[in-house]
Amino acid sequence: MSKSDARYPIGQFEAPAHISTEDRSHYIDIVTSAPARLREAVTALSPRQLDTPYREGGWTIRQVVHHVPDSHMNMYIRFKFALTETDPLIKPYDEAAWARLSDSVDTPIDVSLTMLDCLHSRWVVLMSGMAEHDWQRRYIHPESGMMPLDRVLALYAWHSDHHIAHIRGTQF
Numbered sequence: 001m002s003k004s005d006a007r008y009p010i011g012q013f014e015a016p017a018h019i020s021t022e023d024r025s026h027y028i029d030i031v032t033s034a035p036a037r038l039r040e041a042v043t044a045l046s047p048r049q050l051d052t053p054y055r056e057g058g059w060t061i062r063q064v065v066h067h068v069p070d071s072h073m074n075m076y077i078r079f080k081f082a083l084t085e086t087d088p089l090i091k092p093y094d095e096a097a098w099a100r101l102s103d104s105v106d107t108p109i110d111v112s113l114t115m116l117d118c119l120h121s122r123w124v125v126l127m128s129g130m131a132e133h134d135w136q137r138r139y140i141h142p143e144s145g146m147m148p149l150d151r152v153l154a155l156y157a158w159h160s161d162h163h164i165a166h167i168r169g170t171q172f
Contacts, residue, residue, distance in 0.1 A: 006055035009165035013158045019150040024135065027157035032124050034160035035116040038068060041167040042109060050109060054166040059099050061170060064163050066104040067095060069116040075156055076123050082139040082149055083130070089140045127153070 016023065042050070042065060050062040059067065074093060081088040098104060135150040 006058070006166075006169070008162070009169050010158070010161055013155055013162075015151050016154055019135070019154060021132070024150060024153060027153045028124060028127055030157035030160055031120060031127075031153070034068075034164070035113065035120050037164050038065065038116065038160070038167075039113050041164050042113075049170075049172050052170060052172055054170045058166075061167055062109060063099045063104050064166055065109045066107065066112045067099055068160070068163050069112045069119055070098050070104070071095065071159065072116065072119055072123070072156065075152065076119060076126075078139050078147075079123070079126065079149060079152065082137045082147075083126075083134060087138060087140055087146070089142065092142055 019027075042061065045061060050065075051060050053060050054064060078090045081090060130149075135153075136148050138146050138148040139152075141147050
């Protein structure tokens with residue numbers, strides 16, 4: 001998949017072979033700044049622009065904005081399961097079906113932007129309190145297999161940048 005593919009404007013996620021303490025710090029910085037960067041990407045957009053798909057056949061900008069906290073809430077809960085249980089099996093969700101629900105189509109984006117601010121505040125506090133060995137705790141995803149938390153952190157740093165790039169790259 002090339003970076004010119006509108007589905008993957010920053011390329012597809014590639015899990016690092018090794019994640020150092022410095023890498024984690026970098027990923028946490030990305031997660032910390034994601035809510036403000038997402039807000040900045042949509043601040044000047046009109047209602048018509050918010051209802052524009054980021055690519056042909058893709059979600060609207062509004063749906064993308066609502067998707068990010070939906071996805072990150074699921075991840076945050078998975079993090080907590082992994083930190084409090086041994087290799088829990090998590091439940092996946094149908095993100096495309098969620099994006100079609102009325103709360104992703106009709107809710108003002110400020111609701112999800114505020115939700116993301118609050119969610120990431122909690123998530124960063126949680127991650128900041130994790131010991132080195134906690135990063136190797138994991139959960140089982142029925143489709144992806146074992147997911148160590150350090151890899152999940154890298155994935156969600158990418159996920160944040162991925163969707164912000166969708167918004168910034170939209171042709172209006």
